[in-house]
Amino acid sequence: MNKQWILRKRPEGMPDASTWSLESKPIPEPGEGEVLVQQHYISLDPAMRGWMNDAKSYIPPVELGAVMRAGSVGKVIKSNNHPKLKEGDFVSGWGGVQQYTVTDGENWYPVDPALAPLPMYIGTLGMPGMTAYFGILREGKIKEGDVVLVSGAAGAVGSIVGQIAKIKGCRVVGIAGGAAKCKYVVEELGFDAAIDYKSEDIYDALKRECPKGIDVYFDNVGGEILDAALARLRMRARVVICGAISQYNNRENVRGPKNYLSLLVNRASMKGMIVFDYAADYGKAAQEMGQWLKEGKLKSKEDIYEGIENFPETFTRLFTGEKMGKLVLKVLEE
Amino acid sequence: MNKQWILRKRPEGMPDASTWSLESKPIPEPGEGEVLVQQHYISLDPAMRGWMNDAKSYIPPVELGAVMRAGSVGKVIKSNNHPKLKEGDFVSGWGGVQQYTVTDGENWYPVDPALAPLPMYIGTLGMPGMTAYFGILREGKIKEGDVVLVSGAAGAVGSIVGQIAKIKGCRVVGIAGGAAKCKYVVEELGFDAAIDYKSEDIYDALKRECPKGIDVYFDNVGGEILDAALARLRMRARVVICGAISQYNNRENVRGPKNYLSLLVNRASMKGMIVFDYAADYGKAAQEMGQWLKEGKLKSKEDIYEGIENFPETFTRLFTGEKMGKLVLKVLEE
Known part of the structure; x- marks a missing residue:
């Protein structure tokens, strides 16, 4: 059977077990030109929260009654005359929160488990890694000597953003929740400093760690931390808006950045990506990131939970912060 | 005697008569290499409110006990061996809210009353005009067919922004307060439409006037209007932050744009200038604007009040909206 999580309700605030239902369906058969993928790992990302809202956004919302949308990585176990994919190929794509899926291969791409562990293809070598790479290089436009601040610093995107900025010769300050994460980003990932927003006043801490201000702020969280960062921008600073996890369960009452006029005073920009x-x-990005991984310049950490039954409570960890690095759910043994 | 307004207090909220004091001082003598300028017109601008706050900004605050900073235009009536300026020259610079000033000419430039009326040199051909020109062209990056929204549309900056956007082939929608201003921007200035924020729901009106969304929003006001504009951005839209007059008397509790995540969804940017x-x-800009004025493509309107004694209540008109076009105070007869 194919266990799958179906979206049942549009949550107000934090989703819970009643938001989805776990169903068992027969394993589907691939049609002509399609393949059947056995899914091993499901990617759990903050963006999934947005896809559950019935609102115009950059992709359509997940429909009620549909399998919850998610990135995934797995193995082709049956090919019905697919022109490229054959049995035994490993692939990554939008398989959703389920154990098996059938696809014509559009928007799926092959991955090689000999080069990197499978979960890394939905993390550092997948969407989060790509977001970090293009966000900090193309939007942040970092150059050597820049002071780079990144929130969600121990997360799937933030941890890569900071490491790339270090590779490029920046001073990198991370913001994370709790001593363990702060220790991790400094000692394991090589950030210059970390700020624990749970135990420090963020304004004071930024004054201490970024005494001359911030050239690039890569924002994954929004809320008060965005305001504090805006208050310390340098001239012509770039604020990259990648996400706003502090606000995602808070739709009716989103907190706007009251310090946005710092953009004016400092001729700074705030841009979404x-x-x-x-x-x-x-x-191209995956190739360069792969090279950095091989050389040990880039470290990738996946926090893997097991069992498709545990999807709702594992998903909640994105918002409670009870995870380290890329959050992954293993749904079938490799 | 030289009548001048001295800053006495840092206002909380809206300034009033007690914020400044009117003093009479002897007309100063120019030192070696300096000139004495008889001032005719003082520029009243929303930015002056910001200069009164004791806060780090793009220029230092006006000091308590100093003449209130303001742009001005006047005539050189005495030159003490100034290398370039001679008696009878007309000049524009930072003369402050007073009738006479002495200067070495740094940051002053000559103007020609035969080419344009003097007040225009502190309006369309001065800072407000330059702000409009560079803001909409360099920061807004408008191109033919763009939908351009501008707030403060009947004001010194907004009225020029909209007219330049029309010259460049955009659809231009203005936001202004009251039927008279809305009529003015459409019938006199040639905007395609105007929204009266005092009598219409701004969200509904934007839906009607910008059904396909907004490519460039030029913001002079902040607050709810900024939020409404953000909610209707098109892909890769540009929001130019020029000012936030709705928030200037409201420092402790500035309203942040709660719809800022529209920047993310639409890959849009918000940039200060x-x-x-x-x-x-x-x-170069003044030359091009002068040409447009001559050809009748650009209209300039100055709203001129008289009497240096009336500075405080005239200044207040910036915030109550009781003025049309560029607000100017005449302090000495030409």
């Missing part, structure tokens, strides 16, 4: 826009260059 | 950065190109 969606990784899909860079799809044409994913390959 | 300060006109001083374009100083090197003022001459």
